[in-house]
Amino acid sequence: MTFEQQIRWIYKPLLFVACLLPLGRMVAGAFGFAGVSLGANPIDEIQDTFGKWTLNFLLITLCVTPLRQLTGVNALLRLRRMLGLFAFTYAALHFSNYLFLDQSLDLSAIVEDIAKRPYITIGFTGFLLLIPLAVTSTNRMMRKLGRRWQKLHRLVYVVAILGVWHFYWQVKADVREPLLYAAGLTLLLGYRIWRQRRRSTAVPRVAPAQPSQSLPG
Amino acid sequence: MYLNRRQILAAGLATGATFALPAVAASPAGAQLKFTRNNILSVRESPNSYEDITTYNNYYEFGSGKPDPAANAHSLRTRPWSVTVAGEAEITGKFTLEDILKPHALEERVYRLRCVEAWSMVIPWVGFPLRDLIRRFKPTSKAKYVAFKTLFDPKQMPGQRYAALDWPYVEGLRMDEAMHPLTLMVVGLYGHILPNQNGAPLRLVMPWKYGFKGIKSIVEIRFTERQPPTAWNLAAPNEYGFYANVNPEVDHPRWSQARERRIGSALFDARQPTLMFNGYAAEVASLYRGMDLRKYY
Numbered sequence: 001m002t003f004e005q006q007i008r009w010i011y012k013p014l015l016f017v018a019c020l021l022p023l024g025r026m027v028a029g030a031f032g033f034a035g036v037s038l039g040a041n042p043i044d045e046i047q048d049t050f051g052k053w054t055l056n057f058l059l060i061t062l063c064v065t066p067l068r069q070l071t072g073v074n075a076l077l078r079l080r081r082m083l084g085l086f087a088f089t090y091a092a093l094h095f096s097n098y099l100f101l102d103q104s105l106d107l108s109a110i111v112e113d114i115a116k117r118p119y120i121t122i123g124f125t126g127f128l129l130l131i132p133l134a135v136t137s138t139n140r141m142m143r144k145l146g147r148r149w150q151k152l153h154r155l156v157y158v159v160a161i162l163g164v165w166h167f168y169w170q171v172k173a174d175v176r177e178p179l180l181y182a183a184g185l186t187l188l189l190g191y192r193i194w195r196q197r198r199r200s201t202a203v204p205r206v207a208p209a210q211p212s213q214s215l216p217g
Numbered sequence: 218m219y220l221n222r223r224q225i226l227a228a229g230l231a232t233g234a235t236f237a238l239p240a241v242a243a244s245p246a247g248a249q250l251k252f253t254r255n256n257i258l259s260v261r262e263s264p265n266s267y268e269d270i271t272t273y274n275n276y277y278e279f280g281s282g283k284p285d286p287a288a289n290a291h292s293l294r295t296r297p298w299s300v301t302v303a304g305e306a307e308i309t310g311k312f313t314l315e316d317i318l319k320p321h322a323l324e325e326r327v328y329r330l331r332c333v334e335a336w337s338m339v340i341p342w343v344g345f346p347l348r349d350l351i352r353r354f355k356p357t358s359k360a361k362y363v364a365f366k367t368l369f370d371p372k373q374m375p376g377q378r379y380a381a382l383d384w385p386y387v388e389g390l391r392m393d394e395a396m397h398p399l400t401l402m403v404v405g406l407y408g409h410i411l412p413n414q415n416g417a418p419l420r421l422v423m424p425w426k427y428g429f430k431g432i433k434s435i436v437e438i439r440f441t442e443r444q445p446p447t448a449w450n451l452a453a454p455n456e457y458g459f460y461a462n463v464n465p466e467v468d469h470p471r472w473s474q475a476r477e478r479r480i481g482s483a484l485f486d487a488r489q490p491t492l493m494f495n496g497y498a499a500e501v502a503s504l505y506r507g508m509d510l511r512k513y514y
Contacts, residue, residue, distance in 0.1 A: 030484060039284065040265075040273035040480050041336060102478075104487035109473065117471055169471070172334070173452055174281035174381045 119169035247410030343405030364445035389445035
């Protein structure tokens with residue numbers, strides 16, 4: 001098997017299963033399976049877990065391109081869509097937990113929250129922006145959108161910023177964890193800015209010089 | 218068989234020091250206390266489990282995660298313990314915990330606790346009215362407020378190595394709030410000595426206020442003329458006020474206070490409506506008559 005084939009048939013499926021583990025753990029905890037406990041406030045625990053894994057997957061997804069550029073392993077790109085969709089999945093689960101378990105579908109309370117609490121406004125916005133990214137993640141959509149696909153998917157940078165900001169604004173006093181995510185995000189976005197700068201100031205390659213001078217005899 | 222209350226209490230207090238409470242206990246492990254049940258001042262609702270009460274705590278001195286105090290509070294030495302009484306009072310000084318507690322008969326009171334984060338519990342505290350303690354020290358007419366301070370010792374309280382809040386934790390009450398019959402100095406839980414993560418060996422409980430007013434592991438009580446600073450108000454003055462009365466009509470800037478998550482409720486249970494003064498309006502509303510509760514949050 002080539003490395004490409006290994007990625008496709010072994011590593012990607014294994015990674016898929018691994019990505020499901022946080023969800024599996026929450027489901028197990030909700031039913032008390034396998035000795036997993038969600039603590040005294042399970043709904044909060046679920047909300048925190050799904051929220052953090054949304055951020056984790058966003059950051060992991062943003063690692064793919066730098067890793068690919070630094071190691072030259074292009075096959076890593078095969079994993080990026082799956083990781084991005086898991087970010088969307090966990091965001092959807094985080095939002096659903098809020099809607100159904102935390103707020104019990106109390107629509108007036110939910111609308112008031114989204115409108116009046118700034119951290120929820122930006123969290124909700126981040127989730128909304130992930131939807132077009134998830135919808136256009138298919139091969140067909142990539143072909144259909146062509147160059148516009150690349151532009152649209154730059155939205156993930158905005159989503160990641162909104163996500164970390166949402167976390168930072170939600171915390172009561174101990175901001176260390178959100179700041180850690182902010183540091184990671186700064187690194188990943190900073191890398192792209194640096195690379196963009198390098199590319200735009202790079203000396204363009206020239207064709208080999210024409211022999212124009214007669215050598216002194 | 219009548220047992221000398223003082224002897225039992227002394228024994229309980231002494232053995233409290235030798236007990237290393239396990240991080241998660243399904244039932245109380247500290248020494249048993251002698252007390253009478255105060256039914257008049259207790260709510261009828263069934264209390265939360267000992268496990269929930271002792272594993273879901275906001276006690277940032279031991280870490281800011283809810284399970285952190287249960288995991289880390291074992292490093293707190295609760296004996297020997299002394300409490301300094303200071304400020305505008307006839308009797309001041311540094312007192313041992315035993316001297317502080319000796320004259321007081323213990324009562325069990327089942328109180329609601331409402332955290333500012335919009336979750337709540339029902340807790341069977343064991344303690345005595347703060348009013349009785351205050352009277353012993355004869356505060357003067359200049360004493361308009363009572364201020365409290367928690368221990369500051371980062372060696373025992375690892376969370377204090379990071380300034381999530383300005384350490385040591387401070388709190389304060391208006392004198393009439395401090396003298397209110399509901400205000401409790403707490404030494405026990407579920408009939409046994411209070412576990413470290415719940416604020417051992419001595420903490421304050423005011424059931425009509427948000428839980429952060431219930432300062433833990435008290436080392437100083439000071440009678441003051443001016444309104445004292447309070448830890449959460451220092452950290453975020455637009456979010457946490459001095460009075461911190463439970464009020465469903467006044468939202469926290471970042472979340473609603475209208476509904477609360479009752480700990481111990483089932484996964485699909487809805488939040489329940491928050492009650493004015495956490496359901497103690499009949500007992501305490503008179504303290505705040507005419508006060509703008511939105512302005513003085």
